Amino acid sequence: MRAAWLLLPALAALSAYYVYLPLPGAVSDPWKLMLLDATFRAVQQTCHLIHSLRLSHHLTVLNYLICTFDKLKSVSSEDIKITDAVFDGVEVRVFEPPSKGDEDLKRSVVYIHGGGWALASARTSLYNNLCRIMAESLNAVVVSVELVPEVWFPEQYHDALRATKHFLQPDVLAEYSVDPSRIAISGDSAGGNLAAAVCQQLSKDEDLPVRPKLQALIYPVLQAFDFNTPSYQQNMNMPVLPRYVMISYWIDYINGDYDLARELLINNHTTLNVGPALSFRTRLNWTSLLPPSFKKNYKPVVQTTGSAAIVEQLPALLDVRAAPLLADDATLARQPRAYVLICENDVLRDDGAMYAARLERAGVPVTLDRFHDCFHGCMIFTMWPTDFSAGVQTRNSYIKWLDENL
Numbered sequence: 218m219r220a221a222w223l224l225l226p227a228l229a230a231l232s233a234y235y236v237y238l239p240l241p242g243a244v245s246d247p248w249k250l251m252l253l254d255a256t257f258r259a260v261q262q263t264c265h266l267i268h269s270l271r272l273s274h275h276l277t278v279l280n281y282l283i284c285t286f287d288k289l290k291s292v293s294s295e296d297i298k299i300t301d302a303v304f305d306g307v308e309v310r311v312f313e314p315p316s317k318g319d320e321d322l323k324r325s326v327v328y329i330h331g332g333g334w335a336l337a338s339a340r341t342s343l344y345n346n347l348c349r350i351m352a353e354s355l356n357a358v359v360v361s362v363e364l365v366p367e368v369w370f371p372e373q374y375h376d377a378l379r380a381t382k383h384f385l386q387p388d389v390l391a392e393y394s395v396d397p398s399r400i401a402i403s404g405d406s407a408g409g410n411l412a413a414a415v416c417q418q419l420s421k422d423e424d425l426p427v428r429p430k431l432q433a434l435i436y437p438v439l440q441a442f443d444f445n446t447p448s449y450q451q452n453m454n455m456p457v458l459p460r461y462v463m464i465s466y467w468i469d470y471i472n473g474d475y476d477l478a479r480e481l482l483i484n485n486h487t488t489l490n491v492g493p494a495l496s497f498r499t500r501l502n503w504t505s506l507l508p509p510s511f512k513k514n515y516k517p518v519v520q521t522t523g524s525a526a527i528v529e530q531l532p533a534l535l536d537v538r539a540a541p542l543l544a545d546d547a548t549l550a551r552q553p554r555a556y557v558l559i560c561e562n563d564v565l566r567d568d569g570a571m572y573a574a575r576l577e578r579a580g581v582p583v584t585l586d587r588f589h590d591c592f593h594g595c596m597i598f599t600m601w602p603t604d605f606s607a608g609v610q611t612r613n614s615y616i617k618w619l620d621e622n623l
């Protein structure tokens with residue numbers, strides 16, 4: 218009995234140690250964020266344990282847990298009609314506001330969900346809820362693209378592209394009463410990566426009868442060239458996306474080996490002796506693309522010699538379809554008007570900021586929406602028990618921009 222009383226404070230101290238994380242003063246709801254992060258870390262560590270015992274792939278287990286937990290929540294919607302469909306072999310979920318008789322055609326958003334190209338689903342309550350609210354507030358048809366788990370690049374990219382191109386056909390748009398001149402392509406995190414890549418590919422397609430009017434990218438992942446940008450350095454331990462987790466999502470996306478992480482961490486794949494990387498160096502120049510306020514104590518990591526074999530074996534690392542930030546200026550100049558949302562406390566902040574700067578220089582009108590107290594992934598966290606003021610704040614700003622520009 219007495220031993221139990223001694224154990225209790227020890228356990229409490231241990232859990233506090235596990236949960237506590239020094240966060241920047243500006244982040245909103247810090248304790249809630251620490252709890253979310255600790256839960257996520259504990260679940261991820263369990264999945265990695267199962268993985269190392271060779272029982273199952275860690276992403277399979279993680280996805281299973283996310284979807285099981287998600288079933289406990291229900292999202293009801295009285296007004297919005299929700300249907301599942303298949304667009305050129307790709308599953309999509311369509312959210313349609315009620316039709317009010319003889320009204321005009323509706324606006325529309327193609328939405329690609331986040332989750333490191335491998336987790337979550339268009340059917341989870343987090344994304345269901347977001348898309349329903351978008352359909353309601355914009356009175357728009359929202360097409361939420363489902364990504365298949367357990368595949369790698371370029372499958373996710375091809376799926377997003379196929380579903381989008383199918384939807385952009387005049388007869389399909391007519392079927393959903395969508396105005397062909399008022400369509401946006403959008404997505405968060407890895408979905409923002411796919412949205413940007415899809416827009417670039419559509420812009421090269423000469424025969425396309427209908428083109429998107431806008432793109433809206435929410436804290437997008439846009440490059441695997443440099444894992445030491447100022448934001449990667451400043452936020453390397455930031456929940457819910459520490460740098461090593463982002464690097465492992467990349468490794469999974471391009472089907473690489475986890476041992477690569479050590480090399481990617483120090484940019485050994487894009488050193489000055491790696492020929493194919495050289496031409497991209499000028500396109501990803503933090504000195505000219507980021508304002509000084511982003512840099513703080515930043516020290517660029519540019520090594521002289523590294524491993525040229527990495528990019529030879531995994532060309533996807535420098536493939537613009539996987540890393541849209543590396544596109545050439547001529548492609549950028551053809552992109553639709555853009556909205557890029559970035560969070561200060563996010564390793565991906567500078568991916569988004571640099572893409573916004575490059576688009577703007579190429580002559581594309583861009584709105585860069587920067588949130589100082591927000592963290593990566595916040596926009597989908599708006600429902601109890603993972604409700605954050607950062608979630609509502611970012612979502613409102615995003616929907617407002619769409620409303621004013623679409």
Ligand SMILES: *[C@@H]1O[C@H](CO)[C@@H](O)[C@H](O)[C@H]1NC(C)=O
Pocket residue numbers: 498499502503504505
């Ligand atoms: C990056 O931009 C700065 C400032 O414009 C310039 O001095 C530098 O040479 C550029 N670096 C590369 C690799 O292009």
Ligand SMILES: *[C@@H]1O[C@H](CO)[C@@H](O)[C@H](O)[C@H]1NC(C)=O
Pocket residue numbers: 479480483485522523524
């Ligand atoms: C980076 O590349 C160099 C040159 O090939 C190699 O000696 C070094 O071990 C590599 N670093 C890591 C962390 O693998």
